[in-house]
Amino acid sequence: DTGVSQDPRHKITKRGQNVTFRCDPISEHNRLYWYRQTLGQGPEFLTYFQNEAQLEKSRLLSDRFSAERPKGSFSTLEIQRTEQGDSAMYLCASSWDRGRDGYTFGSGTRLTVV
Amino acid sequence: GEDVEQSLFLSVREGDSSVINCTYTDSSSTYLYWYKQEPGAGLQLLTYIFSNMDMKQDQRLTVLLNKKDKHLSLRIADTQTGDSAIYFCAERLYSGAGSYQLTFGKGTKLSVIP
Numbered sequence: 001d002t003g004v005s006q007d008p009r010h011k012i013t014k015r016g017q018n019v020t021f022r023c024d025p026i027s028e029h030n031r032l033y034w035y036r037q038t039l040g041q042g043p044e045f046l047t048y049f050q051n052e053a054q055l056e057k058s059r060l061l062s063d064r065f066s067a068e069r070p071k072g073s074f075s076t077l078e079i080q081r082t083e084q085g086d087s088a089m090y091l092c093a094s095s096w097d098r099g100r101d102g103y104t105f106g107s108g109t110r111l112t113v114v
Numbered sequence: 115g116e117d118v119e120q121s122l123f124l125s126v127r128e129g130d131s132s133v134i135n136c137t138y139t140d141s142s143s144t145y146l147y148w149y150k151q152e153p154g155a156g157l158q159l160l161t162y163i164f165s166n167m168d169m170k171q172d173q174r175l176t177v178l179l180n181k182k183d184k185h186l187s188l189r190i191a192d193t194q195t196g197d198s199a200i201y202f203c204a205e206r207l208y209s210g211a212g213s214y215q216l217t218f219g220k221g222t223k224l225s226v227i228p
Contacts, residue, residue: 004156006156033215033216040220041220041221042118042202042204042218042219042220042221043157043202043216043218044218045215045216045217048213048215050212055212055213056209056213056215091156091157093157098212098214099206099214099216100144100145100164100206101162102145102147102149102159102162103159103216104159105149105156105157105158105159106156107155107156108155108156110154
């Protein structure tokens with residue numbers, strides 16, 4: 001296993017367009033997390049899945065943000081009608097069970113909205 | 115509260131020890147973590163400590179936990195130029211229904227002077 005993979009690494013989009021990011025977690029991990037990191041800040045929790053169930057989504061920034069994890073494997077994060085304030089690094093992480101040993105993060109997708 | 119506080123910058127000479135400090139506010143945190151982030155990359159888990167421990171050592175890294183003062187520190191011995199990065203402190207918080215999440219500080223940027 002090569003760790004947590006995220007695609008694409010970089011995305012430039014025009015304001016108002018929809019974007020979708022993909023995350024492939026470590027195969028043995030049943031929990032998957034999405035975080036957002038803006039410049040000069042630490043990662044901010046958005047949502048998480050246990051297998052295919054989305055157990056926490058109240059931290060998603062607005063109803064323009066949605067995430068899925070069909071079949072409990074890879075996950076997608078979609079942002080509709082992007083705004084300039086959505087420009088950030090979007091990080092995915094995975095863990096086994098409750099993640100006491102810590103989460104393994106991917107390299108992130110950097111989104112720039114112009 | 116869920117605030118994790120860190121000083122923003124630290125500069126040390128190569129070969130010296132670095133000490134990065136962190137305070138957290140939630141006494142129910144059971145696990146505390148240190149992550150490293152290099153420019154343009156995701157987060158790399160360095161080490162973690164369980165709240166019933168005072169100290170944990172892992173090669174050049176020493177973590178000290180003062181639970182009474184809610185203070186966590188990371189000491190890097192014999193600091194090298196490759197240690198230059200941003201270091202994040204994170205606490206694991208229970209958010210209900212079997213859900214845990216990591217809450218991060220803003221990060222401490224460590225600069226190592228050759």
